[in-house]
Amino acid sequence: MSTLLSFRDVWVEYGDRIIIEKLNLDIEAGSFVSIVGPSGAGKSSFLRLILGQEAPSRGSILLDGTPLAPECGPDRGVVFQRYSVFPHLSALRNTILGMECAQAPLSGRLFGAARRAAQDEATAMLNAVGLGHSLDLYPAQMSGGMQQRLAIAQALVKRPRVLLLDEPFGALDPGIRADMHVLIRNLWREYSLTIVMVTHDIREAFTLGTRVLALDKRRHDPHAPHRFGATAVYDIPLRNRDETAPANNDDITVDVIRNN
C-alpha cells in the first residue's frame, strides 16, 4: 500500500515547552490508525498537525508527497467529540454544506438542479450512516450518537483523503458506542477510507484499528518535565483491511462478532 501521510522528524514546541519530538511516521492509504497515550502526550497536537491547525516547529509533514498547508482544507475530514455539526442547520442541510461551499463560492448556497443533485447525494450518505429518517431534524433534536453519525456523513460527502476522529465516541454511552464501532468499520471498508483516530479507550483502539500508535515521552527529566516531548513509543501493526476476522489475536480483539 502507498504512503498517504508521512511525518519527517517533526517537532512541536511552544516556547521552551516541547510537545512532540523527533516524530517519524508513515501512514499508509487505507489504514485505520488508532492513537492512544496518556493525557498531555501530544495526541491533540498530533491531530492538529494533520488537520493543519498548526504547523510543526521543525520537520515536515507530507500528504501524498506534497507538504501539508498549515490550514485546514477539504482533503481532510474531521469529527470532534462535540460541536462538529452546525446547530442552525437540519441534518440534510448540514450534509449539503460541504458541496455548497465548493460549488457556490459567493452565495454558499445551491439552487435548482444543482441543489437537487446535492440533496440526493447527501440523502444517500445520510442513509449510509443510518440517519435516513431524520433528514429534517436539527442537531438539538438528536441524541449524541445521531449527532456523531451526522458529523461523519457531513465529513464523508467531501470524500476526504484522510478522516480524522478526535475521541469521536468518548461522550456516548456503551451501547451506542458499540453501534458506532460497527458503523465506522463498515464505512471504512465500503469507502476505502484512511482513518486516524485519537481515543482514550484502549479497547476501542485495538478493536477498530489496523495499527495502534502509542504516543508518550521516551525520557523524563524530573526537574524539567516540559523539556522532553512525546513521540510514538509503540507502533503495533494489527491486521490489514482484507482480513475479516483476526483469528490470532483474540486476546486483544474483544468484540469479534459485533465489529466484523
Add this chain to the structure above:
Amino acid sequence: MRWVNRQVRRGDRLLLGALPIVLLAVIYIVVAASRHAVNPSDKILPLPGTMAQSMAALIFVPDQLTGQLVFWADTLASLQRLGIGLGISTLMAIMVGLALGVLPPVRATFGPLVTGIAVIPPIALLPILFIALGLGETAKVTLIVIGIAPVMIRDIAAHVAALPREQIIKAQTLGASSWQVMIRVALPQAMPRLLQAMRLALGPAWVFLISAEAIASDVGLGYRIFLVRRYLSMDVILPYVAWIAILAIVMDVTFAFLSRKLFPWAHGESH
C-alpha cells in the same frame, strides 16, 4: 414546600402579574381623589377622567396651527426616528460585529476603536452632533446610533468569537472560505443573538430619543412631554409615558416572538 420549588400555573401567573399593577393604579386613584377632595383644581395628580379628556383632544382633534392630530404626529415622528436609528445600528452590528468576531486581523485593527467609542457617554456627544449636523432629524438619529450601535457590535462580535472553534475548523474541512464561514456558519448563528441585542438596545434607544427630542425638536413624544411640563400638565405627561411603555413592550414582545418563530433551533427545542 420551599419557595424555590413553587411553580406557578399559567392562569395564576397572569393574576399574580396583574396584582401589583392594579394595586399601584388603585393607590394612585385613592391618593388623587383625596387631593382633589381638598383642591378640585389640583394638577399634580390628575384623575383618569381629566386624563381621558386632555388625551381625547390630542388624539381626535386636529391642532389649530398645523392641522395635525398631535398625538399621532408625535408617535409617528418618534417611531420613525427610533426605527431608523435601530435599523442602522442593527445593520452596523451585523456587518461590523461579524467581521470583528470572525476575522482576527479586523478585530485587532478595529476592536480598540469600537471599545473606545462604546465607553463615551453618548449624551456628551449631543452638542457636537447638533453643531455638526444641525438640529434636524439627522442629529437625533445619529445620537441613537452612536448610543446603541457600539454595544450591539461588541455583543455580536463577542458572541461570534465565542462560537466553538471546532465548528470553524469543521467548516474549513468542508471547503469553506473566510467569506463562507461568515455567511453560512457565523451569520445564521448570530441572528438570534442580534434580535436579543435589539431587545436590550431598545431601552437605551428610547432614552437617547427622548433626550434628543427634549432638547431640540418640534414634534415627538419626548418633545410633547417636555413642552407640556411648562403648564404642569400631568394629565398629558402621564398618558404619554404610559403610551411609551406600551410601545416599548409591544416591540420587545414582537422581537421575542420573531426570534422564536424564525430561529426555532436556537430556543432549546430539545429531543
